Amino acid sequence: MATLVDQTILIVGASSGIGAQVARDLAGHGNRVVVVARRAAELAAVAADVRAAGSACLDLVADALDPAAAAAVVARVVAEFGAVDVALLNVGQGPDMAMAEVGVEDVARVMALNYDVTVHYLVPLIAQLRRQGGGLIAQTNSLAGLMGIPRQGPYSAAKAAVRTLIDAARVELAPEGIRFTSLYPGFVATARAGADGLPKPFRISEKQAARHVVRALRREPADAAFPWTTSALVRVLRAAPVSVSGPVLRKLAR
Template sequence: MERSSTRRVLITGASSGLGRAMAVELARQGARVAVTARRREKLAATAEAVQAAGGECLKLVGSVTEPETVRRHYACIKSEWGGLDWAILNAGVGDAVNARQFSAENYRWTFETNVMGVAYWLEAVIPDMVKAGRGTIAGIASLAAYRGLPNTGSYSASKAALVTMLESVRVDLAGTGVKVVTVAPGFVKSEITDRNDPKDMPFLLETEDGVRRILRGIERGERLVHFPWQLSWFVVHVAPNLPSALYDWIVSRMKPRKKRPYRDESGPER
């Protein structure tokens, strides 16, 4: 991948997992990286890793669910660097809740981060990118967006909303010079997947592998980046067209063996 010492990149949810790994890899390429997350100590560790990799880093502590915080963070980035070239909107949360214990609160909590957290950043960065006539926005969705899965109603629904939102934004921004990339990975090792039974995560990828695929897709300006192909081909191209009765039968044999806790306020925001 081409080295860029001038690229200015934002990564939300950078305290662990894909967010941290992307920040470090981009720093190795010479980019300036602004990292945001809620967990102060873990974000500090990310910032140290970015600097150790040779990158300039802005550490911005706070939640993407707070519009005032997002506006303050973007103002800081503009003050320091004049703007952004890439915005990688990665922050995400998710818990396993079966519909028999349906929780509207769980949906509200999930959508606040996975949908509104992206929307607040889009509101902040789009005007300046359109004015500049360039820039790339990448949203980290999930293969779980394409059909409902057991015990993941709020997560799947939030990612489906994100996929549709990013598609609409991409269409609206056509011709402006601003690229919009939707990333829909399968299972990639992170603090979130560490809570799951490995048997429930087919084709689980190492974090570094996931990062390479994501950054390559963003670099190329691909509209949709989904992987691994063994899983994404079925989920994206086949599953949406299956009759509901057949889909239900297939999914009934995929039910997770181990449930994650409903919520951990100090837990990972991907």
């Protein structure tokens, strides 16, 4: 098990929610933490907490929808600290979106907010980790990426696309020492998720979710799904015939 000591750790999507809490949890221990997000004030507050806990911290304001900005972030981290040991790509949004009401532009937007933003960091990170001889890339996916969830169809599809891409990269790049961990949280009580109107069975707090993430960063499993209640429900529904899973999912969506 890795100890996450004296590591350069890049966290994308760190101004609030799981990303911010993970940054705070990893502060100290000689780690150098880089936090990235669009919101400067919130990001600066997280960076201040990390520095107060004893870590060097670089806070970079960047929009993950801009591939040039993402590449510049990776380059800046390397210029500042020499390498990227661990990267957590904690980006994406899952709005309430009924397929009977959705437009083409809506679906494209959700794909951009979940798939494109991951690719924009994934490509330059892979290039850097190849140059330095390896490292860990973790990506916050969702249990919705394992099956089509009613009222979250475009989000489920985008996360499924990311899952497939990471799975392929894991196999291809293992000989070069590049490791991948896909994180599959269930419902987390973040401020953004609390306002989307969706039902959230077995919801956990940001601090609980962050503990699961940090544990996965240390153990580096290929896949880490949590909490066990929601992940077990998803496993059962995936294995069940549609005649069984469909009515259950419709009931949950109500």
